[in-house]
Amino acid sequence: MHYDYIIIGSGAGGSAAAYRLTKAGKQVLLVEKGKKLPKDGSTQDFHKVINQGIFKSKEPWLDKANKPFVPEEYFNLGGKTKWYGAALLRFDPAEFDADPDYQCLAWPIEYEDLAPYYDEVEKLLGVATFPIEPDLKIISDKIAKQNSGWFSAPLPLALSKSILV
Numbered sequence: 822m823h824y825d826y827i828i829i830g831s832g833a834g835g836s837a838a839a840y841r842l843t844k845a846g847k848q849v850l851l852v853e854k855g856k857k858l859p860k861d862g863s864t865q866d867f868h869k870v871i872n873q874g875i876f877k878s879k880e881p882w883l884d885k886a887n888k889p890f891v892p893e894e895y896f897n898l899g900g901k902t903k904w905y906g907a908a909l910l911r912f913d914p915a916e917f918d919a920d921p922d923y924q925c926l927a928w929p930i931e932y933e934d935l936a937p938y939y940d941e942v943e944k945l946l947g948v949a950t951f952p953i954e955p956d957l958k959i960i961s962d963k964i965a966k967q968n969s970g971w972f973s974a975p976l977p978l979a980l981s982k983s984i985l986v
């Protein structure tokens with residue numbers, strides 16, 4: 822087989838590149854060392870995921886002193902992105918400006934330059950907002966009542982609405 826591009830890893834980085842390249846008519850080989858995650862509910866089982874860490878990699882790496890350690894990695898189709906890549910916030914337009922108080926220069930691009938890409942990815946990944954959870958609502962209502970200037974706003978999440986069912 823001939824490939825124009827070979828991409829290692831199927832997380833957000835690899836799959837976004839593969840998506841763009843295949844759309845442009847390129848032959849792409851996407852190589853992934855992990856397996857597909859099961860769809861039997863175990864990925865939403867707090868005990869299995871957090872306490873037992875059954876989906877975490879057990880693969881030891883070596884630090885600069887050649888001492889083995891096991892980093893918190895997930896090798897599965899979709900990568901760590903499947904576990905952690907949910908909250909997809911846009912930068913605020915003001916964040917592109919210089920901030921002399923922190924000696925930050927302005928970005929060389931503006932919000933408007935990124936906006937079409939934000940639009941595209943949010944559509945592609947089905948970014949949606951979800952109602953605030955009842956326990957959190959009690960806390961955020963109390964904070965807002967004190968005229969603290971804080972308010973709550975839904976977080977844009979790349980999660981299927983069906984995950985709530």
Ligand SMILES: Cc1cc2nc3c(=O)[nH]c(=O)nc-3n(C[C@H](O)[C@H](O)[C@H](O)COP(=O)(O)OP(=O)(O)OC[C@H]3O[C@@H](n4cnc5c(N)ncnc54)[C@H](O)[C@@H]3O)c2cc1C
Nearest residue numbers: 830831832833834853854896897900901902905906907908
């Ligand atoms: C606790 C935590 C919370 C986070 N929360 C958010 C959030 O809310 N919103 C957000 O945008 N980002 C969040 N992030 C960051 C986000 O998860 C990462 O930036 C993003 O997933 C990185 O994508 P990636 O494609 O670079 O890597 P990954 O998604 O990790 O993909 C790498 C892929 O490469 C594969 N791979 C590795 N080595 C090989 C090999 N030798 N051969 C073949 N395949 C290989 C892996 O199996 C994996 O599938 C969070 C990160 C953490 C740790």
